[in-house]
Amino acid sequence: MRSVRKCSRTGCLEPAVATLTYAYRDSTAVVGPLATASEPHSYDLCEAHALRLTVPKGWEVVRHEGTFAAPEQSADELTALAEAVREAGRSDRPAAPPEPESPSGRRGHLRVLPGRA
Secondary structure (H helix, E strand, O other): OOOOOEOOOOOOOOEOOEEEEEEHHHOEEEEEEOOOOOOOOOEEEOHHHHHHOOOOOOOEEEEOOOOOOOOOOOHHHHHHHHHHHHHHOOOOOOOOOOOOOOOOOOOOOOOOOOOOO
């Protein structure tokens, strides 16, 4: 099964095969194989965008040599995903108990505490 992560470029629906990270101190963009997990300060790219990436003047691009290939998901990842979906869709789970009403009649995470004398 192919990776379900998509290219980060707006409007691109191609599967991601590379990860782009920046080394700001060195003015360098690094395009390497797809990271095992999505990170907040990196970008997943399809092959076309990974190969065509350009950087501002004065910056350097370090690219992975060779071809990019989407990693196959392991059976463990697929099993964990299937279990999570199955658990979320269960209708026989007990419903969460309702929160008790506060003296003001409102429910929520804030509570009214009696004043001290």
